[in-house]
Amino acid sequence: MAETSELVLALRNREERALTEIYDRYGGGVYQLALRITRDPGAAQEITLDAFWQVWRQADRFNERQGTLSSWLFTIARSRAIDRVRAAGAAKRVEREDVAVLEHPGDQPEAMTELAERQRLVREALAALTPAQRAALELAYYEGLSHSQIAARLGEPLGTVKTRIRQAMTTMRRSLAPVLAVP
């Protein structure tokens, strides 16, 4: 099933198979994103369920012109995770080994192959960034800091951080171009 049109239509029709397919594709990634931000496995699970629940209930609000379904889903999960961290004051630090590991369903080989390819490209794109660019992106994305907050955190000029983020995003776009739906 294509990611956007058919999948979104099925979601809007409250077809469970659509939700199942989205979860099979991105459930693990959403959980890992929430865990990366909150550092709390329990909170990550709740955020994961809440994010998919929101997508399920608000599928009618999804605007394809503003991005892909997966980017919407990750944006929801990211916002919820950052809000959780801010509400708690600080993320609870846990070791990755403490996270309960379940085998990935893997019942959609083609989709999983495509997803694995995307994962590989994303990792390569991030690896192509300079350490300073990657740090700036991670502080913004995973910790929800604005460029002025990042500058303050790193003790660097505001313009420098802003330029660094722009350059990092441009590099990411170039690296991910093969898999982008929106050129």
Place this chain on the structure above:
Amino acid sequence: MMTHEEIQADLSLLALGALDADERRAIEEHLRAGCQACERELASWNEIVGLMPLELGDAASPNLKSALLARVRPAPVGAKVIRLPRWVAVPLAAAAALLIAVGVSHDARLRGDLDAQRESADRLRAELDGAQGELKRIGRLLAEREQDVASLRAALASAEESLTLLQAPGLRLVRLKETPEARPAEGHVLFNPEGGRALFYGFELPPVPAGKTYELWWITDKQGPINAGLFHPDERGLSRVDTSVPTTAGAIQAAAVTIEPAGGTPKPTGPMVLLGKS
């Protein structure tokens, strides 16, 4: 006021969530104004940002699919066991215990009320039994009184008849005396030959032996003795016979009382105890 170019330069930061609040509001206002170029550009950056968490992988993630499907599926109709968090379950259990305690107390009070009602019902039942007994007693008294009234009415009717006889013209009296064979006794007969009616009263006659009866006779000049009635004295020795005067047997010469076999006889056969000539 940001220019279109400045806004486009910051769209990647907006997608990343790296803009300050005032910058974000300015761009969002520009987008709401309908800049499609910026909207497409932002969508592209959103997609790139949306791909970023893929670096984290998903191999070490718990499977939440069943929990997710359970959440989106409508709740089944009927009973469902829900595991409540402690902060809900404890107060709920306390409330349930309180309700049970109140229920037990209420039940005990109801039982007390029921016992009192039962005692009251027993008391009323006993009173009813007593009232029914009293009613039966009163009923018996009433029946006795009714019988007395009937007797009095009969006596009154007899007295009225006697009075009528006594008040009628032509009344005649025949005194009866004991015979030499009998114990002392007496009697009299009041009769009116015109009316055909007669009354006999006897005094101090003893009770007759078993199988015997007193029989009153008219002694006529044409037919001799004629049966005028059978009688037994009461416990006081008083006797009364309401009879009639024969009209075809000629003149009444005398009245007599004999002791005869029970049921009486057409003609005297036993001893004569009273005799009175007209």
